[in-house]
Amino acid sequence: MKRSFETLKSEHFFDEEFPLYVNRATETFQVPFHNHDFIEFAYVAEGSGFHHIDGEVSEAAKGQLVFIPIGASHVFRPASTNPDKMSLIVYNCLFSPHLLDKFSGFATDPALLVDLRLMRDGEVPSFTLQDSDDAIGKLFLQLHREHSLPRQATKDFQCSLLLQLLIVVLRARMGTATAANARKFDRFDQLLAYTDNHLSEALTLSHLAQVSQWSERHLQRLFRRHTDQPYHLYLQSARIRRSCELLRHTPLKISVIAEEVGYKDIASFLSAFKKHAGATPSAYRKAASANCNT
Template identity: 40%
Template sequence: MNPTVQLFKSESFFQNNLKLFVNRCSEDFVVPFHAHEFVEYSYVAEGKGFHHIGEDIIPVHKGMLFVNPVGVPHVFRPATANVSEHPLIIYNCLFNSELIHTLSIMIQEAEIRNHLTDLEKNQIPYVSILDYSQRMEELMVKLYRESAIPRIGSSTILYTLVSQLVVTTYRHIYQATCNEKENTTDMEHILHYLDQHVNERIRLSELVNISGWSERHIGRMFVTHTGRTFGAYLQHLRIQKSCELLKNSQHKISFIAELVGYRDVDSFYAVFKRITGETPQGYRRNFRAEP
């Protein structure tokens, strides 16, 4: 990616009193990597390609919506140079600070008004949302059609549609945040359960029962929250507990293996050596030799 960033100015797009610009375009390799003086909502309507935004390169497909704050550089690129047969079609809705002020009068909720202000002042990162319900596509199409052929009352309709787009997008962001907090809380419950039952034979099916998640989802959550698979996390937890017992107790190693959930001492030795690089006896001896 060329590090040079071209600035797109407001006067090139907002040549009417609406301070709103909506278009539908086929992306190419000509438009430069650029930043804006305005907020941009971009919806992928057709095709596949890549969104170069900030320092990220994101594969894109139909149904993806991006909210780009003021000043964040980006550009869309199609997946192939044969854009006539495989176009990447994007709907864009652009608006500047003046329209943000107008929308802030229309929108009642303070948190959504603050969200718009943060976009205007480049105080939050870009937003990426998948439009499962196709509600955002519907709003983008209506915005494009109403702006393409202005009629009596078009200004009111366009402002209403933009407000709906902003609110609908914010609902997705808010719900995703709530889901993440809920998932984090539930995951902490699972990790606490493992910590308290490390001496038992634990299967994923038991975690399904205490969490209500599927085994597949639990597996994903372990990687997301711990950086390890369920099996790897459990092994590391057991070895961590065994290290504490080796340091702070006089128990036999075979008994320690049972206390941390190993019924087979040979398996315990093998996992302990693989994770710590030492045998259990060597670990205990080296710890006690330290001043």
């Protein structure tokens, strides 16, 4: 049986002034195989399934980023025909190669400039990366939110997010750096990401020493050198920053938010929050809600 096939054109997604488009799609078996005259990054946000590209099939799982160059024939398929049993939700970031020329106009890193040129010229084949620390997922969430809810200077902001995505992808593709200092920075950056992703837990310095295989004394030096804070203040700031996000974007009770960011004692949370945010959590939430409605 001959399968259906489509070529997707830029004019169906981009306006004349801004060649960038972002959406969040639930994949089905009705979507035909297709290629396109633009570049695409696809990010698996939820569920699992399969990705068919240029005659090959690979598993698609949460946290995967797929690069699809111009002309590549591909399609995502969920693992089941029953969406209640298993869904596959993918963020798609589509952009014109002309955007890469703009980025090349002010980028300075030699490796980045080469990657932008090769990607623009169609010399980078399709590839898949695993988002190990959710850095890519957060960028896609921001891209989608900014594209769906445009505000002042939204096109510039979306371009800056896409450039960040290209840099994060470049770093991941380059793999482990050869220089000892670069390896150390990568390890410490991963430790910061681990901390940010486990704020609800008891993140003692002793625990981080086990995770990182660095001594507690060395970790203290690294935090002071690279965050300009001792560890306990960095952790407190990260927890309050996360609680602010939850207050702005969720209806969770303040006591629940306190537990979500690692405070078992509500009084300690209230004291730390007011010190860092300059207001109580309830006052902060009220002010944030008022700003959104103006």
